Structure formats: C-alpha cells, structure tokens
Amino acid sequence: xxxxxxxxxxxxxxxxxxxxxxxxxxxxxxxxxxxxxxxxxxxxxxxxxxxxxxxxxxxxxxxxxxxxxxxxxxxxxxxxxxxxxxxxxxxxxxxxxxxxxxxxxxxxxxxxxxxxxxxxxxxxxxxxxxxxxxxxxxxxxxxxxxxxxxxxxxxxxxxxxxxxxxxxxxxxxxxxxxxxxxxxxxxxxxxxxxxxxxxxxxxxxxxxxxxxxxxxxxxxxxxxxxxxxxxxxxxxxxxxxxxxxxxxxxxxxxxxxxxxxxxxxxxxxxxxxxxxxxxxxxxxxxxxxxxxxxxxxxxxxxxxxxxxxxxxxxxxxxxxxxxxxxxxxxxxxxxxxxxxxxxxxxxxxxxxxxxxxxxxxxxxxxxxxxxxxxxxxxxxxxxxxxxxxxxxxxxxxx
Amino acid sequence: xxxxxxxxxxxxxxxxxxxxxxxxxxxxxxxxxxxxxxxxxxxxxxxxxxxxxxxxxxxxxxxxxxxxxxxxxxxxxxxxxxxxxxxxxxxxxxxxxxxxxxxxxxxxxxxxxxxxxxxxxxxxxxxxxxxxxxxxxxxxxxxxxxxxxxxxxxxxxxxxxxxxxxxxxxxxxxxxxxxxxxxxxxxxxxxxxxxxxxxxxxxxxxxxxxxxxxxxxxxxxxxxxxxxxxxxxxxxxxxxxxxxxxxxxxxxxxxxxxxxxxxxxxxxxxxxxxxxxxxxxxxxxxxxxxxxxxxxxxxxxxxxxxxxxxxxxxxxxxxxxxxxxxxxxxxxxxxxxxxxxxxxxxxxxxxxxxxxxxxxxxxxxxxxxxxxxxxxxxxxxxxxxxxxxxxxxxxxxx
Numbered sequence: 001x002x003x004x005x006x007x008x009x010x011x012x013x014x015x016x017x018x019x020x021x022x023x024x025x026x027x028x029x030x031x032x033x034x035x036x037x038x039x040x041x042x043x044x045x046x047x048x049x050x051x052x053x054x055x056x057x058x059x060x061x062x063x064x065x066x067x068x069x070x071x072x073x074x075x076x077x078x079x080x081x082x083x084x085x086x087x088x089x090x091x092x093x094x095x096x097x098x099x100x101x102x103x104x105x106x107x108x109x110x111x112x113x114x115x116x117x118x119x120x121x122x123x124x125x126x127x128x129x130x131x132x133x134x135x136x137x138x139x140x141x142x143x144x145x146x147x148x149x150x151x152x153x154x155x156x157x158x159x160x161x162x163x164x165x166x167x168x169x170x171x172x173x174x175x176x177x178x179x180x181x182x183x184x185x186x187x188x189x190x191x192x193x194x195x196x197x198x199x200x201x202x203x204x205x206x207x208x209x210x211x212x213x214x215x216x217x218x219x220x221x222x223x224x225x226x227x228x229x230x231x232x233x234x235x236x237x238x239x240x241x242x243x244x245x246x247x248x249x250x251x252x253x254x255x256x257x258x259x260x261x262x263x264x265x266x267x268x269x270x271x272x273x274x275x276x277x278x279x280x281x282x283x284x285x286x287x288x289x290x291x292x293x294x295x296x297x298x299x300x301x302x303x304x305x306x307x308x309x310x311x312x313x314x315x316x317x318x319x320x321x322x323x324x325x326x327x328x329x330x331x332x333x334x335x336x337x338x339x340x341x342x343x344x345x346x347x348x349x350x351x352x353x354x355x356x357x358x359x360x361x362x363x364x365x366x367x368x369x370x371x372x373x374x375x376x377x378x379x380x381x382x383x384x385x386x387x388x389x390x391x392x393x394x395x396x397x398x
Numbered sequence: 399x400x401x402x403x404x405x406x407x408x409x410x411x412x413x414x415x416x417x418x419x420x421x422x423x424x425x426x427x428x429x430x431x432x433x434x435x436x437x438x439x440x441x442x443x444x445x446x447x448x449x450x451x452x453x454x455x456x457x458x459x460x461x462x463x464x465x466x467x468x469x470x471x472x473x474x475x476x477x478x479x480x481x482x483x484x485x486x487x488x489x490x491x492x493x494x495x496x497x498x499x500x501x502x503x504x505x506x507x508x509x510x511x512x513x514x515x516x517x518x519x520x521x522x523x524x525x526x527x528x529x530x531x532x533x534x535x536x537x538x539x540x541x542x543x544x545x546x547x548x549x550x551x552x553x554x555x556x557x558x559x560x561x562x563x564x565x566x567x568x569x570x571x572x573x574x575x576x577x578x579x580x581x582x583x584x585x586x587x588x589x590x591x592x593x594x595x596x597x598x599x600x601x602x603x604x605x606x607x608x609x610x611x612x613x614x615x616x617x618x619x620x621x622x623x624x625x626x627x628x629x630x631x632x633x634x635x636x637x638x639x640x641x642x643x644x645x646x647x648x649x650x651x652x653x654x655x656x657x658x659x660x661x662x663x664x665x666x667x668x669x670x671x672x673x674x675x676x677x678x679x680x681x682x683x684x685x686x687x688x689x690x691x692x693x694x695x696x697x698x699x700x701x702x703x704x705x706x707x708x709x710x711x712x713x714x715x716x717x718x719x720x721x722x723x724x725x726x727x728x729x730x731x732x733x734x735x736x737x738x739x740x741x742x743x744x745x746x747x748x749x750x751x752x753x754x755x756x757x758x759x760x761x762x763x764x765x766x767x768x769x770x771x772x773x774x775x776x777x778x779x780x781x782x783x784x785x786x787x788x789x790x791x792x793x794x795x796x
C-alpha cells in the first residue's frame with residue numbers, strides 16, 4: 001500500500017474533479033477486511049487496509065466522507081484526505097444510510113465493473129448486503145458502475161506518480177543489465193531469477209507482481225513462455241535465446257519490461273538470421289503500436305496496428321493484449337490495448353488519454369532458439385507516446 | 399500462497415466430501431487477475447494466482463475441473479489436484495457453459511457470501527458477467543452461496559494444517575520472549591516492532607497480517623489500541639504496561655497472539671493492584687470462553703460466556719468478537735465467536751466443529767497504566783478446546 005498521504009490527497013482531489021467532469025453526483029467505495037479481499041482503488045484513495053466494513057464517499061461537490069470502524073478512524077484521519085470521518089462499533093448501516101439519504105445523489109457510482117478488474121473490488125456478497133442495508137430507501141436504483149471514474153483516476157498519472165514510475169523503470173533496467181553480466185552457460189532459469197531477486201532485496205524492494213513469477217525467465221526453445229515460475233529444468237545454452245519478463249515496485253509504483261539475449265557459442269558467434277529477423281519483426285510491430293498510441297485512439301486500434309504489422313511480416317498473432325496500464329499495479333486496470341476478444345470485455349473500447357502510462361509488449365517464438373519478447377513502458381503525451389524505458393533496439397549478446 | 403500440492407489435493411478431497419455431506423451438486427469458484435482481486439479460497443484449492451478469468455469446479459461425485467487461460471494450464475496441472483484442465487485463449491464462456499450444462503447440477507454453490515468475507519471472493523462485476531455468460535441457460539437460478547462449503551473446508555483443519563499452525567505459534571512465542579528481553583525503558587513502539595520484524599526476517603518469515611500493523615505495540619495509557627501501526631510517539635515507560643499483538647506466518651499458516659508486560663520502575667516494583675485485578679478479570683473471561691468452546695456450541699454463545707464474565711467483574715465489554723478462526727489467514731473467515739451485532743452478519747450463528755482452530759482474545763484498559771490484551775490459539779477437540787499456545791497466566795515483568 002502507498003504510505004504517502006500527499007499522493008492520497010492528490011488522487012482524492014483528482015477524483016472530485018473527475019466526478020464533476022463525468023457529471024456523476026457521488027462515488028462510493030464499499031469494502032471490508034481488505035487484507036483478504038482488497039479493492040485495488042484503496043491504494044489510490046486511502047493507502048491502508050480496513051478490517052471492518054468501511055465506506056468511502058467522494059461527491060461531485062468535493063466532499064470526501066469515510067465511515068469506518070472506530071479502531072480505524074485515527075489512521076484514516078491521519079491521511080488528511082477526508083473531510084468527514086464517521087465511526088461505528090456494532091454496524092455501519094445506520095450511519096451509511098443516513099449519510100447517503102442526506103446526500104440524496106442522482107447516481108451512486110459503485111466499486112464494481114464487469115470488464116475492469118481494477119474497478120471490481122466489491123464482493124458480490126457485500127453488494128447484496130449493501131442492497132439490504134438500503135432496502136428502505138430507493139438508493140439502490142441509483143447504482144452505476146464506477147469503472148469510468150476509476151479508469152480516469154488510475155489512468156491519468158500525476159507528475160508525482162510519473163516520477164515514481166520512472167524510478168522503478170530505472171531500477172528495473174539496472175537489474176536487467178546486471179543479470180546480463182551475471183548469466184553464464186549452464187545456469188538454470190531459477191539461478192537467474194534468484195539473482196534478480198537478490199538485487200531487488202539488496203535494495204529493499206519488492207517485485208511488480210507475484211515474487212515467485214517475477215521475473216519469468218525462459219532459456220531456449222523448449223522452456224514454456226507464460227505465467228510459469230522459473231525452474232531448474234532449463235539452462236542458459238549456447239546458440240539459444242534467454243528471455244526475461246521483470247519489473248520492480250518502488251515507492252508504490254511498478255515497471256514492467258521484457259528483455260532478450262542471444263547466448264553466443266563463442267566470441268565470433270552472432271545471432272542467426274532467423275533470430276535477427278524475428279527480432280526485427282517484433283520491433284517493427286511494437287513501433288507500429290507505439291505510433292498508433294495517442295490521445296483519442298481506442299485501445300483496440302492500437303493493438304490492431306501492432307498485431308497487423310506482425311501478421312503482415314509472416315508471424316502468428318500474439319495471444320494477449322498489446323498493452324496495459326502500469327501504475328501501482330503492473331496490470332493497472334482501465335483501458336487495455338487489446339483485441340476485441342470476449343475475455344477483455346469493454347476494456348479495449350476505452351479512449352487513450354494524455355497522462356496514461358502503458359506497458360506495450362509482444363513477441364515471437366523462433367523455432368529452435370527460443371522466445372523473443374519485447375516490452376517497453378511509455379507515457380502518452382499530447383501528440384503521442386514517449387518512451388519511459390530505453391527501448392531494446394537489437395538482440396543483446398550474453 | 400501455499401506452494402504445497404499435497405495440501406491442495408488434501409483440501410480438494412475434503413471439498414468433495416463436504417459437497418456430499420451438504421448434498422450440494424457442485425461448487426464453482428470463479429475468479430480473474432487474482433493478484434489484484436484474490437479469492438481467499440484459492441490458497442486452499444489452487445495455491446497460485448490466475449491472470450485470466452478462471453473457473454474451478456468441484457462436484458459431489460468427486461470431479462475437479464479447472465478452466466483456465468492457456469498460459470496457466472501447466473501450473474494448474476502441476477498441482478495434481480484437478481481431474482480435468484481445460485484451456486482457452488479468447489474467452490472462457492463457451493467452455494464454461496458447455497461444462498456446466500453437461501454437469502447439469504441442481505445447485506451451483508458460488509464464491510460469494512454476505513457474511514463471510516473469506517467466502518466472498520467473487521467480484522460483483524464478475525458475477526454480473528457470469529450471469530450474462532449463462533443467459534441462454536437457466537443455470538443462474540441454481541446459484542447458492544458457497545459459504546457453508548467454504549466454512550467447513552477452511553474450518554476443519556487437517557493434521558498437516560494443524561502441524562503448520564503449531565509451528566507458527568512456536569516461532570511467534572519465541573519472538574515474544576526475545577522482545578521481552580530486548581525492550582528497555584525509553585524505547586519507542588516502533589523500535590520494538592522493528593525488532594520483531596528483524597527476528598521474522600532473519601528466519602525468512604512474513605507476518606500473519608499486514609507487515610506495517612503486525613505487531614501492534616502499545617506502550618502506556620495514552621497509546622491508542624487498535625489497528626494503528628506502531629509509531630515513535632509512545633515509549634516503554636516505567637510503571638506502565640507494554641502490549642503487543644503479533645503473529646508469524648510460516649509454511650503458509652498463521653499464529654495470532656497477544657502478550658502484555660508490566661514495566662517495573664525498579665527491581666522491587668511489582669504490578670499495582672489495579673493491573674493485577676485487570677489481568678485476572680481478563681484471564682477469567684478468557685477461560686470462561688475457552689470452557690464454552692466445544693463442538694455443537696454456536697459462535698455467539700462462546701462470545702457471550704466470555705463477555706458476560708468480564709461485565710460481571712465490572713469491566714466494560716470489549717468492542718470486537720471474542721474469537722476467530724486462524725489458518726492460512728490470521729482472520730480465517732467462517733464462524734466468528736462474536737456477538738450478534740449487525741457487522742458480523744450470520745457468522746456468530748455458525749456451529750463449532752472438532753478440528754476448528756481459533757484465536758480467542760479480549761482485553762481491558764487499566765486507567766493510568768495501559769492495555770491488557772490476552773489472545774491465545776486453541777484447537778477444538780471432541781470434548782472441548784485445547785491450548786495450542788502456552789497461555790499467559792500472569793503479567794510478565796519487563
């Protein structure tokens with residue numbers, strides 16, 4: 001969780017402005033025992049876990065009301081983000097109903113979303129409970145999904161957030177370079193991953209996603225690429241590729257990058273033509289997506305630009321989205337630069353905005369050598385995307 | 399997350415037996431991007447995070463079917479827990495609908511619960527999406543809450559689970575003892591907490607709940623007791639109490655204990671009568687609850703036994719539940735040994751079973767001295783509760 005009250009207050013200010021812009025009267029984030037069932041938004045608007053049922057309300061007029069168990073009140077007040085902090089002991093219902101009735105909003109944007117997991121922090125059981133709490137009012141009929149609010153709030157990075165992401169990227173890149181110096185013929189994927197972990201731990205940092213799967217390391221053509229953790233099964237082998245997907249989380253913000261090396265057989269050995277060709281195809285596709293990434297574009301349009309370029313070069317489509325927001329989470333929710341596949345729901349139909357930070361990624365498998373995956377982090381400016389990472393422009397030699 | 403496939407298979411076997419016992423045809427756990435929005439049950443039945451939408455189905459007849467994104471398939475198969483692992487690329491709907499239609503269950507117990515947060519892993523948005531997936535069938539009408547299944551599955555600890563909890567308790571107790579030797583007049587709560595963290599880190603272990611709030615340390619009468627993190631504001635002061643709430647997580651399982659010390663002014667100084675009396679009242683109330691804790695009792699009855707004893711002794715009621723399950727989580731869901739207050743929902747009405755492991759806790763504030771909180775961990779046997787921790791029987795002197 002973020003421990004920075006300044007950031008919390010900044011995002012709460014931003015939230016009120018977004019409500020005004022979207023003409024939504026109120027936004028309610030309703031949670032309980034968030035160490036078990038977190039709402040990803042709490043990192044933006046609270047920065048701590050809640051044990052009892054807790055409600056956080058932001059209104060279009062700028063009020064920020066927290067209703068929390070009495071044990072939690074001091075911590076919530078200490079953020080300085082809330083204009084009103086109400087507490088309870090036995091149950092939240094009376095206070096919550098009283099405040100909502102008093103606010104009398106036309107819409108209550110609620111923390112659920114069919115498409116955007118980062119905006120879907122409300123458990124279905126807790127939703128049912130909320131409906132029961134409000135049974136004597138007609139407030140349930142005001143519920144709408146808060147996904148558009150959360151999308152904007154997560155997606156529009158402040159200068160402070162952007163600076164934190166830049167720091168995480170710089171650290172991640174330095175670890176990639178160190179790994180390149182460390183790796184030797186015969187080392188296992190697990191040894192490589194452990195070294196990256198050691199460098200992170202020495203800096204007192206965690207990883208951008210689950211420690212056991214960050215980094216993933218893939219050596220050679222037989223190592224499965226995906227969400228598997230690194231194992232002792234595959235090793236750095238001359239004449240093959242080594243690929244790594246990794247990111248550091250620093251000051252609460254993530255990087256998410258991929259790099260690929262060719263492992264030469266000897267000092268004269270350069271990457272074979274199939275590898276160079278694969279890299280160039282991947283890089284051209286990445287650049288096509290990069291060029292398409294500008295304010296006003298839709299998520300799927302950016303994906304399509306990259307995807308089509310890769311297919312035109314004779315390579316198969318990648319089986320994932322081209323890009324995703326990066327922020328407090330490696331997969332930071334909101335608009336996805338992805339194909340209009342069922343599993344992405346409405347997220348590829350989102351509109352790119354200035355201030356968005358994305359990881360853009362794709363890859364090709366080269367038969368007999370391994371996987372070439374490229375992933376860079378970019379920020380969207382008024383006129384288009386700008387690199388935050390130093391893009392990999394050629395296969396690195398190990 | 400648990401990394402132990404044996405445990406996963408054991409719990410999946412247990413789940414099938416529970417379905418049989420409860421006469422429920424099928425149990426569906428539906429999740430996505432569980433690093434952002436985890437379902438606490440996945441630690442019991444899977445032991446890893448899923449990125450794409452994923453469905454885990456256990457049937458009364460013993461089938462265990464996983465439907466997961468193709469990247470995740472190998473990891474899920476590697477658990478050995480699933481009889482069938484189906485994969486998809488673009489969307490889960492077709493495979494999910496096909497399998498559910500084929501199973502044709504009378505009930506689909508789904509991963510939501512109004513009362514039990516540990517059984518409420520399904521986001522409301524994801525629930526709506528599931529309803530849309532099943533719109534062409536009448537399967538949505540078969541949905542029931544899986545809380546009774548999850549309650550039994552979490553609550554009935556296997557011998558392996560119990561052994562892990564015992565280990566976590568032993569480690570936690572050794573850290574409490576070390577803290578007692580370390581603490582000196584004038585040290586801040588934060589210094590005490592940092593030392594406990596150091597001892598945990600040296601052992602390569604994490605804490606049972608959020609690192610920043612585990613331990614909580616309260617020195618003297620002015621330090622707020624609750625969910626706040628330790629600060630530099632209050633220090634170990636002669637003639638006052640030092641209280642600590644702490645637990646280690648080891649091999650995936652938690653301890654959750656509280657200990658209290660009196661800080662003598664000099665070698666002759668013993669706890670004043672008000673402190674001793676408070677301790678005895680708290681201990682008597684804890685023992686009353688301990689005695690009431692046996693198979694067949696209801697959660698609230700156990701709480702009432704402890705609560706009434708404390709009130710009869712002239713102390714105010716504690717403003718929380720007397721007890722909660724301990725397991726993979728410090729607050730492990732299911733039946734709560736708590737009062738019939740609104741915020742506990744139906745959880746105090748659960749029936750205690752043999753094999754349940756609870757943290758039981760209560761406390762009294764002693765004016766001018768500080769907080770006396772007692773918390774022990776116990777397992778329910780056929781004839782009643784047994785201590786897992788070594789109960790604190792008197793105020794420790796620092």
